[in-house]
Amino acid sequence: MFAWRSDHVLLDGLLRMLGHLRAMLFSIWRYRYFIGVSVAREFRARYARSSLGALWVVFPALAQITIFTLVFANLMRPSLQGMEGDRYAYSIYLCAGIISWTLFSELITRMCNVFIEHAQVIRKTSVPRVTFPLICISTALVNFAVLAGLFLAFLALVGRLPGLELVYLLPVLLVLLLLGTSFGLLLGTVNVFLRDVGHLVGVVIQFAFWLTPIVYVLSVLPESLQPLARLNPMWPIVSAFQDVFVWQRAPDWVALSWVLLMSLLVLALAAMSFHRSAGDMADEL
Secondary structure, eight states, X not given: OHHHHHHHHHHHHHHHHHHHHHHHHHHHHHTHHHHHHHHHHHHHXXXXXXXXXXXXXTHHHXXXXXXXXXXXXXXXXXXXXXXXXXXTHHXXXXXXXXXXXXXXXXXXXXXXXXXXXXXHHHHHXXXXXXXXXXXXXXXXXXXXXXXXXXXXXXHHHTTOOOSGGGGGHHHHHHHHHHHHHHHHHHHHHHHHHOTHHHHHHHHHHHHHHHTSTTSSOGGGSOTTTHHHHTTSTHHHHHHHHHIIIIIOOOOXXXXXXXXXXXXXXXXXXXXXXXXXXXXGHHHHO
């Protein structure tokens, strides 16, 4: 009897979750034009008075890559295993890490404040709340596409463009989106009711960048710290980008699988929290 009731509760919970998911997907489809127009309006507003326009998407990442390359490649001279004589290896290693990290950090930081930024729209209209995180995701993907396109052009210019290995990045990118979206949605929902979260996220993101092997190789850490570094959920994703672009090989799918599982669990928690709090957001904003 107890087992039957437990199964019944789990099935009922699963059916409710599927119902919420169906309603969210319906709202997304119904307001798809609003999402597209909002993304386009955001880009126009951001670069309206700029003569360089969308190139400002690229310049911050290029400046960061240039500084790190000059400091680490020329002064510290890090060596990549099997790539000691390759003058482009470290730059490619660095670019691959920064591109993947930029997408993740943008998802987290933008989604953390998305409901606060759209407070007036939320208070005055009946637009579904779920559309606003999708605007952030779409904007971040456009920025990522610009950076990735320039990076691929650079690889083609220096003769280091991967072949079929690029296909490996499709599931890796999906895991990255799930990770950033799940944590971003959860933090964004909590930030509406506890504004300290928004301030804390910026600090945590800075620390997390240096805890991820982007500007250094994992092997430089003491052996006692390497297992702890591998618990960082961004480590398998950044390493996957570096595997494809630097060594042109398949990523570690086992390491990525636990990140996928964790992302799905956090996404379920975020969706449940968002569904319960959506009706009270207008009163808190």
